[in-house]
Structure formats: C-alpha cells, structure tokens
Amino acid sequence: MAVASNKEPIVTSMPNRRQFLVGATTVASCFAVSRFSSAQDRKPTRIILLGTKGGPNLGNIGRNNSATLILINYIPYLIDCGYGVSRQLISAGITLNRLRYIFITHHHSDHNLEYGPLLYITWAAAQQTSINAYGPPGLKKLTKDFFEYERFDIEIRIADEGYADPGKLVAVQEFDQAGLVMQNADVKVTSCRVRHPPITQSYAYRFDAKDRSIVISGDTAYAPELAEFAKRADVLIHEAMYLPGIERLISSAPDATRLRQHLLASHTSTEDVGRIAAQAGVKTLVLSHLVPGNDPSITDAQWSEGVRKHFKGKIIVGKDLMEI
Ligand SMILES: [Zn+2]
C-alpha cells in the first residue's frame, strides 16, 4: 500500500502503439495483447483509490466522490466517475488518452456525475481514442444527453478547429442482470446485482486478473449474495457507513428522518461490512465510499473497530490516491 503521487510514476513503461490500438478495439482483438507482450513487460495488477467518499456533496477533507482505478498490465479500468475523477486520474499519473474501459455501478450522481465530462476531456486530449463503457440501463442516454448538452461547443470545434466527430468515441454496453460483463486476455469482469433501494439496477464488479482478484461492492445494503460473489477474492473494496457519525451528518439535512431511513436501508454499516468480508473469506478488505466521508473526527481506528468484530483479515481504511 502506498500513496501515489505525480513524482512516483504509476506506470513505469507506457504501452506501445500496438497495445494502445489493441486496447482501443474489440474484446476479441484484446487477446492479441498477450501474444505481443513478453512476460517481462507484464506488471502486477494495481489498485488506486481515486475517490473514497460517499454521497453527492463535495468533500472538504481530501476525499473525492466515488471512483476507483485498477491497472492491469498497464491498462486502466475505471470504476465509477464521481465528481473530480478526471483530475484524480491525472494526479494518479494516468494520461487520459490511455483510458479504455469505464464501469458504472449505478446511476446515483456520486458515481456518474463526471462521466460525461471525462469523456469530453478525453476526446479533447486524444480524438482517436476509443472507450468501452459498461453499466446498467440509463448509460446510453446519459452518454447521448451529455454530448447533446455540449453540442454547441463540439460542433464549433469540429468546424473551426478540425476536431474529429466524437460519435465513435465511446461504445456503451448496458446490462440489466448479473453475469459476465467483459473479458479479454488480461481480465474477466463479472457483475452481481446488489441491494441499493430504491434503485434496483445497482451492481458490484469482480475483476479476475491473472495475479489478483478484486471485488468492488458499489453501493449496497448488507447483501449475503455479495459475500458469495466475492468468495476468496484477494481484495474486497466495500462501501462503509459509520453509524455513530450518521446523526451528525443528517443534522443539517432538510429532512433528517428520510435521509436516515435512506442511509440505513441502502448502505452497509461497518459491522456488516465485517460480516460480508468474513463470509467471503477475502484476504484484504478496503473501506471506501465512506459515509460520512466529510467528518475529520472519525479516526481510522473507529472506521475499523466495527469491522474487526467479525473480520480477522487485513483492513485498510481507504484514502484518495492510496495504492493497494
Ligand atoms: Zn454512492
């Protein structure tokens, strides 16, 4: 575990042109990567937490809204696009023209607010980029509507500055049930529907790479099926809610009763996160999407203590730009 910075290059060797192109094309052609990459070229799978707070308000204690990066053999896989994700990617050393895969867990804004702007900035930086985006229904409309929202700018840049049409920038694949999301030579990505009422289309993702298996819970209440999905994963990144901090959080809400009901019905207490991690038998548990994520008085020991009652493995309290 380490905190990534600009000074510490996240990628020691940039992908060559062939790898860029392979990553940009179809799943089938991604199999070409392994044929052209020597064993020495391969790097272990890495995780960088880009945003570790839950909820739509902006963080003021150094936690950005939800986003997680997995690097597998140099290729970035981005899970969720909370506000600030573009800047966080750059802070983590990822030039945006390398972006190839985006996964959205569900359509709460703390997970998708910067999805469109990230696509736009990527297009502005590298117009020939091709991105595959995966997520529950609504993602196609979100994509289309964002480009409509910026239509004036895009049309002017195409006419005035010779920009390429962004129409082919992103290929969106929606799914409405759990299962295989995508697979290439480096990783198999599967999904599990989790419990996040009133949203019914909310998913966890599992990344099975050659050297590491990683599960990201997305937003969910206590969900035993998630423990099954995460069985024996190396790393489980799970959302976490610190119950003693909730009353302080909701005291300024316009309707504290409803907000309390929402939080308790659709998120997971630290104790229950411990139960899930223990049932799954994971090696390492990372707490992220922290609620409250803006309260500096909650210590790492407090985040961990409820978890530890049930889970005896390694516990990491997530922080932005932490590498795991
Ligand atoms: Zn959330």
Ligand SMILES: [Zn+2]
């Ligand atoms: Zn949510």
